[in-house]
Each structure stands twice: as structure tokens, then as C-alpha cells.
Amino acid sequence: AQTVTQSxxxxxxxxxETVTLSCTYDTSESDYxxxxxxxxxxxxxxxVIRQEAYKQQNATENRFSVNFQKAAxxxxxxxxxxxxxxxAMYFCAYRRRDDKIIFGKGTRLHxxx
Amino acid sequence: xxxxxxxxxxVICKSGTSVKIECxxxxxxxxxMFWYRQFPKQSLMxxxxxxxxxxxxxxxxxxxxxxxxNHASLTLSxxxxxxxxxxxxxxxxxxxxxxxxxxxxxxxxxxxxxxxxL
Numbered sequence: 001a002q003t004v005t006q007s008x009x010x011x012x013x014x015x016x017e018t019v020t021l022s023c024t025y026d027t028s029e030s031d032y033x034x035x036x037x038x039x040x041x042x043x044x045x046x047x048v049i050r051q052e053a054y055k056q057q058n059a060t061e062n063r064f065s066v067n068f069q070k071a072a073x074x075x076x077x078x079x080x081x082x083x084x085x086x087x088a089m090y091f092c093a094y095r096r097r098d099d100k101i102i103f104g105k106g107t108r109l110h111x112x113x
Numbered sequence: 114x115x116x117x118x119x120x121x122x123x124v125i126c127k128s129g130t131s132v133k134i135e136c137x138x139x140x141x142x143x144x145x146m147f148w149y150r151q152f153p154k155q156s157l158m159x160x161x162x163x164x165x166x167x168x169x170x171x172x173x174x175x176x177x178x179x180x181x182x183n184h185a186s187l188t189l190s191x192x193x194x195x196x197x198x199x200x201x202x203x204x205x206x207x208x209x210x211x212x213x214x215x216x217x218x219x220x221x222x223x224x225x226x227x228x229x230x231l
Contacts, residue, residue, distance in 0.1 A: 043225050099210055106155075
């Protein structure tokens, strides 16, 4: 069975600085998708970025980028120029071939003004 | 982008009553919808997979008689919490996959329902 591990329950970063959230996963599948979701206090799940496993190039979305290391089964999220609106719970997620999503336990990100 | 509407956003009920939560895809057809449960400060746990026109499949440990799921159309799935008890109080979130898109398509999440059972 697939597992997703986020080892940082909470993190803090100064506004305008860069922060990296860690995520590792375990799977025997060769084709899958990985995601980072943001959950603000409203609890709406917001897709931040996604990575297709067969693509070697790391995904980027404006200030958000990932470091995808397939062999190491690592999928970290880098947030550049952190903003107050980035404060939220961040979930790393793995999408299986049957479309089920397995979530990590989450990392709460605090932005310090 | 695609929108998934979930209602109600918040519901308070008495112990022993049943509550129905709706998940509706507003601008696309969804052959598959998923129901998740989230306890305070915890992650999302998959409860069941809802497929249009067939019985839902439940994850291990989820009582199918307690959490009734119906996916009667390509745009609507409902979760009914029967004989609710305080321990059923939780945040419930649905997600939907756009029909015909294949494995590459993104999932779309509803805005969630906070259930409080008194």
C-alpha cells in the first residue's frame, strides 16, 4: 500500500524568504501523480502544484516549485518570496492508478511578518 | 475551472437523526466521486468511492450502513450519515473526477461540510 510521509508538523518562515516543505512516499507503481494541496482556514482544498511521475522535469507554478526525486521517492515543495497569504496547512498527496488520493499528515506553515 | 458544490457547508443535528450531504459537479459530469473525512488538525481520510449507477466501495473500517452513499446521476453524489452520534462529528469533503478525462485529469474538491452532532 502507498504511504505519504510529511515529517514536519509545523514550520515558520519570515515573509519574503524561501521555505521548503518535505515529503516522502512509498509505492510500487511506476506511473502516478503527486500533488501539493493548500488548506487555508476556510478548509477549501486548493491545488498548489502537481507532478507527473514519468516527467523528469520539476513542476513550477509561479513562486511554487517542487524537487522531485523519483528514485529517492521524495517530493519537496519550495515556496519562494513567502507571503502572508501562504499561511495554511499544506498536504502532500499521492494519486493512485485507481484515482484514490493518499494524503500525508500535513505541515502547518506560519508566515512571520 | 471546474466547480464542485457541496451542501450544506455546516449542519448541526441531534444525536440519532440522519443527515444528508450533497456533492454536485456544476459544470462537468463526474463518473467517480470520493468522500473524505477530516478530524480537527488531522489529514483527510478516504471513506468511500462513489461510482455513478453502482454501489459505493468503502474503505476498510468505514461502516457502510452508517454512511450511505448514493451516486444517482453524473453530477450528484450524496452521503447520508444515519443515526448520527457525537463521534460522527467531523469535516466531510467530497471530490470529483471529470468523466472521460483519463488518468491525467485533476480532481476537484468540494468546499466541505462541518457536521456537529449534539
